[in-house]
Amino acid sequence: MKVSLKNITLALSIATFSTAVLTSCSDNNSTGWEFAPNMYNSRAYEPLSQWRANTINADGKDMRSPVEGTIARANYHTTFLQDDSTTVNDLMVYNLPKDSIAVAEVSLKNPIPWSDKVEEEGKVLYERNCQHCHGEKGAGDGAVGKVYKGVPNYASDAYKNMNDGHIFHVITFGKGRMWAHASQVNPEERWKIVHYVHRLQLGN
């Protein structure tokens, strides 16, 4: 191989090019080169990435709020076979305002019959949605609960007898320092969590 000026120039230009490519990728704020950018920045509206103002919606957002007064169709089970082989139909739309916790205590009943499987599902949901404040055993000693303060112990005298309706209502609307969690767990999931909270009220 002859070491000519031409060869060296070629090598140098390739090196410069590759360095440019490599440095453009190492910037954490940049996605680097894209082969077909309009595949990443979709022309169609996407739920979680918006890269240009929306010209149709007045506020410029792709997302729209549901039409006022409409109710989402239940995306959860509403029919449950009970232990005595009757069937309970419950749409779980209770229309109780936040302050009627006393009404909830007497009128709401868990439509999902207890079983090991349901309690286990409730436990998983509890771990995802409640544990960081209320603690693994419901003692109010979760990592966030310690900072947040005022998280009760389920097994304490004032809490160990709280019934289905009370727990469901508190998850839905919050109580005291706890805020509403209705947007995170749907009614069916709330009733499963209720089963597991009853387990934690036993304090073992």
Add this chain to the structure above:
Amino acid sequence: MENNSSVVLQSEKVGVLHLYINMIRKFYKSILALAVVVSISLGNATAQDSTSAASAAPAAGAGGDVAKGEGLFKNNCAQCHAVTAEVVVGPGLAGIEERRDYAWLKKWINNPMGVIGSGDKYANELYAKYNKTQMTAFGAFGDDEVKAILAYVKSAAAPKVEGPVDPNKVTQPAETGGGKFINVILISLLVIMALVLVALLGILQLLNRLSGGESLESSASFGEKLKASFKNIAANKTVRSAIVWAFILLATKATFDGMYGIGVHQGYAPKQPIAFSHKLHAGEMKINCAYCHTGVYKGKQSGIPSANICMNCHNAIKRESPEIQKIYSAIESNKPIEWVRVHNLPDLAYFNHAQHTNVGGLECKNCHGEIEKMEVVQQRSSLTMGWCIDCHRKSEVNGKDNGYYTKLMEAHSLVSKGAMKVQDNGGLECAKCHY
């Protein structure tokens, strides 16, 4: 450099091989010295750790009534009240018995809303002062319980004897000890590299001498000799073409690597509008991913939490922080927080979270890496098609408690001995993801 030249000069007299041996000897000596330094600093660090552990001895407790009170207090009161004067949710209880008499306290604990309702002035003032937060009624507490709790509050509020070691004094040196240790490692690495350089230069000199056979004049300085030897090497055609070829090969590799990186966002870690730390929330606070990313077990998208989920905690925690204030202003002006999307598949590929988390039983970190250790979220996986396919080839179908797969798995076991992989269920078919 001066040291080096004196060593070289000395070698002229004593002989080349002697110099070589001498150098190696020196090299090992310095490595030995380094090892001693490192082990001493290690010893220091562990010694400091053990002192800090010893200082965390529990304070002595009291027996009888107080012990019962402690249990009751921790289970029922500690969530809202401190035994000191510190306000948690309700007032701190230090000196409570001087503020109110026993009969009032008993009545209050049994039924706080009743006392407020009866028009008691102190109770109403208290209620107003603490944002009308209702205290839980403890109707089951009799005289024994209330007295035990009060006894515990009194004993716990009394100033404790100072521990033998000041906590500040323990933690600080341990931290700086860690920093020093890293410094020692860095410095020793530098020293080792410098020594290797010196040894290499020595060898170069030696080779030069042996191959050339020419004796350089002892009056020539080290720099000049080095220059001359480099000139010799540069003049050699074989060496020149070897260097050019190595250069071309490396550049080609770098170019191909760069081209494979096109469209791959691996390492992308954009700055977000709010300095949210996953390390703090998911790591230290142990908040489950699904608490905020509510869709991850239910839908195609895992979802970005809306501000109301932030507010579940931040209505009380760190309210004054400027970063949290950004959430408040977003809510007040009804404008969404414009988070920058990190993981983004191009439109040509379909991906569904629920299928992978709920059905497949994958953990978040299988694809997203150790998010709980990231201050700023970074895309750890390449998300290329090869990466998807690779997993679909290796992973077994999770058919546990899933009737949908029962018959399929039976059919699979008739024709194949191995477990059913995702690829056996069409995991490699183009139209599964591209349509």
